Amino acid sequence: MKAWQVHENGEPREVMRPAEVADPVPGPGQVLVRVRAANVNFPDALLCRGQYQVRPPLPFTPGVELCGEITALGEGADGEIGARVLAQPVLPSGAFAGLALADAGSVRPAPGALDDAECAALHIGYQTGWFGLHRRAHLRSGETLLVHAAAGGVGSAAVQLGKAVGARVIGVVGGAEKAAVAAALGCDVVIDRTTQDVIAAVKEATGGRGADVVYDPVGGAAYQQSAKTVAFEGRIVVVGFASGDIPAPALNHALVKNYSIVGLHWGLYNARDPRAVADCHAELTRLAASGAVRPLVSERVPLEGAADAVQRVADGTTTGRVVVVPN
Structure with missing residues (x-):
């Protein structure tokens, strides 16, 4: 599959490189997700620089937030094949790729009131x-x-x-x-x-x-x-x-x-109070359905534009959310 990979730390535009890599395989308790949209976050730049609190082994694929479709389940993982979901990928298999891995317990239903790019920017x-x-x-x-x-x-x-x-x-x-x-x-x-x-x-x-x-x-x-x-x-x-x-x-x-x-x-709430995270997602879904919240997606860029998008978000030159749409 196509993916962006970081082999050394530095500025996103300099160290993110396109690559053809093997499809990831879900481990126990994991799901494989086909990426429909991946939101660009400031932590993606920190990951590239080696300055984030989590430092995945090199090489890794950045991208910490996505909307996608479950395509396979690992051993013991709950989930429905074909379900449209929000997920935080398990690094080093990040979201700026065709497929990503996520822990089944952290996956949330994608709100029906939002499109893929908006969902990717909600969580x-x-x-x-x-x-x-x-x-x-x-x-x-x-x-x-x-x-x-x-x-x-x-x-x-x-x-x-x-x-x-x-x-x-x-x-x-x-x-x-x-x-x-x-x-x-x-x-x-x-x-x-x-x-x-x-x-x-x-x-x-x-x-x-x-x-x-x-x-x-x-x-x-x-x-x-x-x-x-x-x-x-x-x-x-x-x-x-x-x-x-x-x-x-x-x-x-x-x-x-x-x-x-x-x-x-x-x-920290994911580790200390996951029930509160689930309750918050239910409230955000309700607010999205009512129209009270709708992520401001200012740009939808193809997978080929991911490195430039991460750099521009890091530089503070964008507004709202920039979302990578692989297909």
Whole structure:
């Protein structure tokens, strides 16, 4: 089958190489999935660079999220041949290929309200957003939610989930094109950090009070802005560090302003509370059916364009989700 492989660590465009490889064979408890669509995530770039918390043996095929069709079952694996599902592939057999392996217990039914590309973009980003906003920050209707990188894949999911719960959403973006995307997503206020003072703009939009919840997948300067714009008894949700800069919070500042800093490592729920992951998927399926959430798929690229797509997502030049569609 056709697949992208990484034989050495480096920038995605430089180290991802097309190859013909043998079809993977499902082991005990695994399913073989024909890839119908594979979402591009920032962790794909970190995998290529050797900077992700999981380091698969070289060579490996990147791609951590897909929508596909079950074609074979390993020994003891539950599943239905031909079922359309969401899955996180078991590396080194990632999603940027014709076929991928997944643990049967982690496979979820694909929501019928979404097409293949939208389904491929639903699982990780929206689960992360749901757990971050609801389990960690306890966002309530009527509160103000500030989302950094609101036009990106992770940010756009948080915007939709915030609106679904009845929050007032402020989106921070970089550039006029991304500002238009954030507005179309439903942000009540859009702040372009390239032309506006983010701190001043948030204070103006909130009457000086600040945001009740800040959703930060960026880190670096964005986190510093978060600390200066979070409200009394607000919550800053640390989701990731797309900027590459991991901040060192001033805990005395959190003390004197009475706000919370909470971390969100969604993958840990798979190990510690898988029932909660399944319940979240049921809720996301319901929200998709109602039209409250729909992944923003800005590009659908062929398998041949996967390396370039991963690089552009890593460089922060894309909006919404870029999805690789093999066929």
